[in-house]
Amino acid sequence: MAIGSTMHTFDVQLADMDRGVYDDFSLRVARHPSETDAYMLTRILALGLEYTEGIVFGDGISSTEEPAVVVRDLTGQITAWIEVGAPDAERLHYGSRLAERTVVYTHRDPAKVMAPWAGKKIHRSDAIRVYSFDPGFIDAAVPLIARRNTITLTVTEQVLFLDLNGTSSTTTIHEHELA
Known part of the structure; x- marks a missing residue:
């Protein structure tokens, strides 16, 4: 018998001062049995940091046709492909x-994530950005995840202030270009 997804609820308060995006919203997140908590948290942060009209979780884990997070315009056209992990x-x-x-948003070492891409054909690779967090940031936040969560994301000058279930932490959002 297959193990089903575990449902998590996140009440999110977002204040992205760098982009002028402010909103409160709730997320129901189905964590696939093969998905780690670190991957799930990175997926949630990616959605928050890219938050815009038309953003949703994709079928990234169970589908090769969609990323972890996707943005579509009103016609259904994909405008942003947001991958998580490696x-x-x-x-x-x-x-x-x-x-x-x-x-790409990754909770792993970005150099190790990008190394296998070297020499591979990637359309418009010069325009793709990889974002990572300070080492240990995601690992420290993972034990705080519960089935029902409150999360505050505040971004200013590429610094993320995260409050997850009453515990605060801070990280720089590091941007990497593909060489």
């Missing part, structure tokens, strides 16, 4: 051909 070069190539913007 996608392969083929997925980035595919996403970059479909979307105007392709980004």
Whole structure:
């Protein structure tokens, strides 16, 4: 018998001063049995940091046709392909051909994530950005995740202030370009 997804609820308060985006919203997150808590938290942060009209979680884990987070315009056209973790070069190539913007948020060492992409064909690789957090930031926040969560994301000058269930932490959002 297959194990089903675990449901988590996140009440999010977002204040992204860098982009002028402020909103309160709730997320119901189905954590796939093969998904780690670190990946799930990175996926939630990616959605918050990219928050805009038309943003939703994709079928990234169970589908090769969509990323972890996707933005669609009113016509259904994909405008942003947002990967999480360590996608392969083929997925980035595919996403970059479909979307105007392709980004990756990773909770891993960005140098190790990007190393396998070297020399691979990736459409518009010069426009793809990889975002990472300070070492240990995600690992320190993971034990705070419960089934029902309150999360505050405040971004100013590329610094993320995270409050997860009453515990605060801070990280710089590091931006990396593909070479």
